[in-house]
């Protein structure tokens with residue numbers, strides 16, 4: 131019997147950038163927290179830096195399709211994020227760890243990750259293996275059948291990372307994933323990030339400039355809802371001078387770039 135194939139299944143999936151934003155504006159409550167942001171992101175691990183209130187969480191929420199842009203253009207995995215048209219396909223290929231993860235406390239780690247795999251419309255046969263693999267990758271193998279309400283904050287964060295990666299996303303958005311992780315887990319997580327970034331576009335927000343230098347191939351710095359700077363960790367580090375605040379060359383580079391951007395953006 132011949133199966134009917136719809137246009138979306140045969141449509142070409144080649145695109146230049148996993149994320150392409152032009153003049154993107156996104157509201158957070160009454161405030162325009164992202165205002166006129168131009169950004170291109172491809173495969174690799176991109177560290178998202180910026181001071182408190184810069185708009186990092188709001189940007190990530192827009193890229194995760196949980197909030198619609200107020201203005202400008204946003205294309206994710208080659209599809210427009212403006213309307214419901216291509217969002218279903220984008221969401222299947224997306225991984226998202228929110229800043230505050232909602233969960234059912236009586237679910238076990240495995241049940242929760244399975245539930246998220248099901249929401250992402252993964253093929254049913256692939257789910258058990260993919261869930262086990264995701265749990266193993268975040269180092270929770272021996273807690274897979276523990277209820278979420280019995281886990282520590284760091285273990286919950288790792289469960290959140292497991293649900294984000296269960297579908298092997300093409301676009302992975304992690305909002306402060308290292309909060310609550312102990313030093314050993316942070317180092318293990320950096321390795322996982324590098325691995326994930328080999329064939330996916332990963333955007334990870336953090337306040338730890340050192341994490342970015344250790345685990346990211348690229349840096350996106352935003353300030354006041356705008357792109358302030360984009361480059362490599364090495365370029366960021368090279369920007370810092372002896373007079374800039376910070377405990378490491380990379381932190382001094384971050385401070386220098388922000389200072390320069392604030393000077394350039396006169397209000």
Ligand SMILES: Nc1ncnc2c1ncn2[C@@H]1O[C@H](COP(=O)(O)OP(=O)(O)OP(=O)(O)O)[C@@H](O)[C@H]1O
Nearest residue numbers: 158159160161163181182183184185186187188189
């Ligand atoms: N629900 C809301 N209502 C009103 N204003 C909001 C709301 N959420 C965020 N904002 C404002 O939008 C701006 C951007 O916030 P956002 O959380 O995106 O920044 P951030 O860079 O993630 O900050 P942080 O580093 O503190 O997590 C801030 O000025 C914040 O006060």
